């Protein structure tokens with residue numbers, strides 16, 4: 001089972017859009033995929049029209065009772081673990097020690113899925129730390145601006161501080177606007193660095209409209225530039241996976 005976190009301490013950079021579209025791309029390419037909505041705002045669950053089932057909450061989650069709460073998305077090979085509002089306090093309920101707490105919780109799914117994708121909330125907390133530890137790849141969307149590049153450098157330092165392996169950190173340029181010189185210059189300067197995937201995700205109306213369509217772009221606009229960009233990015237992520 002390969003686990004991939006869509007993570008950035010910055011808000012609104014395209015984590016959820018990526019988590020939704022990449023999980024779909026993964027399932028279409030034959031991998032049994034589970035999208036885990038770790039953000040109490042529940043945006044990924046909203047996009048897939050998946051409400052909470054039963055008595056799922058933070059307590060159940062921490063006891064490792066996940067299986068009964070996983071929902072089908074209606075798309076073959078793609079399931080979703082919905083977010084719960086109580087996840088907003090997940091941080092204070094986690095063990096201060098026990099680096100692998102979340103890794104162990106998700107390990108019960110190893111025989112059921114090829115790919116886990118975590119849609120992470122935008123912060124740098126104990127939850128982020130444990131999601132990073134639970135992931136084989138941590139993928140950060142970076143809007144090509146100076147501040148976002150700075151956030152990537154900060155994340156590298158955070159990795160060192162928490163003893164995470166920097167080799168599992170990757171980034172991609174997100175919401176790239178070709179008419180903005182700053183975007184083009186930043187992409188040009190950084191794209192060849194090893195931490196970056198070659199594929200970039202342009203700023204596209206089809207992605208914005210996901211909030212109205214509530215489907216991945218590959219369903220609402222098959223063959224579109226957005227669909228192809230996320231599919232290419234998925235292929236790159238899969239190629240650079242660490243484990244099987």
Ligand SMILES: Nc1ncnc2c1ncn2[C@@H]1O[C@H](COP(=O)(O)OP(=O)(O)OP(=O)(O)O)[C@@H](O)[C@H]1O
Nearest residue numbers: 011012013014015016017122175202203204207208
């Ligand atoms: N490539 C894109 N082109 C156009 N709009 C985009 C793109 N990616 C994301 N958006 C839009 O930008 C907004 C923020 O995106 P998204 O919710 O994916 O970011 P996020 O990093 O998950 O935010 P948060 O930190 O609040 O969870 C959304 O309205 C989304 O539709």
Ligand SMILES: [Mg+2]
Nearest residue numbers: 015016039043
């Ligand atoms: Mg989000």
